[in-house]
Amino acid sequence: MLNYRQLHYFWVTARTGSIARASEQLNLTPQTISGQISLFEQAHGITLFQRVGRHLELTESGRRTLTYADQMFQIAGELETLLRTSPDEQPVLFRVGVADMVPKSIVYRLLAPAMELERALRISCREGQLDRLLADLAIQRLDLVISDSPMPSHLDIKGYSQKLGESGLSFFASPALARQLPTAFPACLDNAPLLIPGQDTMLRSRLLRWLAEQQVQPQIIGEFDDSALMQAFGQSGSGLFVAPSVIAEEVCRQCAVQLIGQTDAVTEAFYAISVERKVKHPGIVAITEGAQRALFTASI
Template identity: 70%
Template structure:
């Protein structure tokens, strides 16, 4: 059986970057920590660290082990906090996975209604690639995954997708960029400098088809999986960028850009993926109801 104390020493050394700093944090001697890590390596049959000059670096096995250790001790901390709380102060834990391609503003507006529940809820959010999040959902490390696509049919994972809503897309640019565009929308996108969502996003393919249908050939100067980073480049005047129309007013106010056009012919959809077909978690219920009745009601 895995020795969790030894694993904890490995985790602290990996996080701090050296045995010396781990000694300061754990209030233990270097001999104790290095000895326990050696016992862990012997029991696993692999080396977790290697020396490169005077530096201690993770081996390939160590790099594989570290994210698992991170999750284990994070869950342990959450469990300790939950059990130490007084009976009248206990919160319902709501563990949300967010696919990294979903715009952060959409995520916030989806999750915000859970803060208004009468029943106190403690939220933990983790952003990652969809397939890794779904793997954690399958073993109940997460209660829900928010994605821009439903459950992929090729994955051998039990899960159910609930469509939260959909909306068209809007195009934004700074005033300086807008003044360099010729003609009316959407013709003004032809040969325009364009910042576009990355290959992993569903909307990317829909945009490219829409451009082809309208015989538009914008100059793609940047591709971004992270919508916030794309918007930051757009705010700097690098080019035209896109965002869901449902947050158009927020994008204009936050980034100081102008709305140059929008279309419903290209749509973005958002889903809540859960293990249960019939949702019972109060947080999931709050998100689905608010999304359908308010956020995407128009």
Template identity: 85%
Template sequence: MLNYRQLHYFWVTAKTGSIARASEQLNLTPQTVSGQISLFEQTHGIELFQRVGRQLELTESGRRTLEYAEQMFQIASELEGVLRAAPDRQQVLFRVGVADVVPKSIVYRLLAPAMEGDRALRISCREDKLERLLADLAVQRLDLVISDRPMPNHLDIKGHSQKLGESGLSFFATPALARQLALPFPACLDNAPLLIPGQDSMLRSRLLRWFAEQRVHPRIVGEFDDSALMQAFGQSGSGLFVAPSVIAEEVCRQCAVEQIGHTDAVTEAFYAISVERKVKHPGIVAITQGARRELFNEGVGA
């Protein structure tokens, strides 16, 4: 069994870089700190530090142990803060997973209502592939997953989807690239350099089908699972890129680009996926109500 006091002495020593500094911070003698770390090493049959000249450096076992110790003592610090808080002001941790294909501006505007007012919520937000996020949702490591698609039918995971809203699609280009487009939209897309969402995005197939219907053939110069990375390349002038029309003004302002056209024939939808059929979590309630009332301004059903 782990001796947490010894682990704490190791953690402080690793963070401060020396036994002497750690002993000062812990208000102990260097001999006590060094002795306890040695006992920890002997118990577990590992070596945590090696001397390089006068410096202490972590071994591979030391680095691995430090990674776990960091997480453990961070959680302990958070718990201490929760326990010290007044009972009526204790924060509720709201753990949100975001599929990496969802635009970051959309994510912020969806989550913002949960952080407003006097709600005692603290948001922990993690971005990943949808299936990994849903696996964490299933074992209650997450309270909510925000995605561009509802809960997939093929996954044996209990989850319920609420449609937050949908938006048409806008096309953006830097001023220099926009000047090179001689024809009106959407004809100007033909043979134009284009950045598109990757294979994981629901938007990709809809977009390609729409191009075929419009009889335009853009030159696809980049595919991106991460919407923020696609915008960064678009901002640099690498090609035209797309984003939901509801955030068109924000994209133009933040990326210094121009909107060259939009279509409502291609839409991107956004969903809140949770394990609750009847949502009670105050964060999820705030997000669903805020999305429908403000961001998408429409009365969409679950």
């Protein structure tokens, strides 16, 4: 069994950087803290600190232990706050999973209405692959998953998809690359370096089909499952990249890139996936109503 008091003494010492500062914070003598940490080390057969000159440095065992201790005492602090707060004053936890390919600007705009509710929400966001997020949704580790595709039919998971909206597609390039493009859009895409979404995204096949219909053949130099990473490469001038037209102005401003062209023939849709057919969570209600009222008004 862990001795949590000894672990706490180690944690405070590691966070403050010295036994002397830990003793001041804990209002204990340095000898008490040092002795308790030694007992903890002996009980588990490890060494947590090594002395380098006048300073203490964490060993590899100490660094691993600190990682877990950070999580444990953070949760303990949250629990203490929770127990001291009346139920009506406690924020509602809203756990949201976000598929990698959903642009961060879209995510922020979708979540913004939930943060403006009279009842305070504490939003916890996780980003990852859709299959993993849906698995966590199924066991109620998440309340909602925001994705660029509805619930896949091949997964044996109970879930309901609600389309939040869709947007046409815009093409962007760094100023230097934009100056090299010879003709008007979309002809300028022919033989141009292009960054595209990865194979697991819904947008990829639509985009490639549209390019073929336009009789242009860009040089595909990168495929990305993460929209932010694709934008970072595009911002550096590696190639043209795409993003939903609904955030075109924001992409130009934040990435310092130029808008090359737009099309509504290729659309990217966004979905809210939950385990409830009739949504009750106030955060989900705020997101769906906000998307229909403002973000995707023209395209739903």
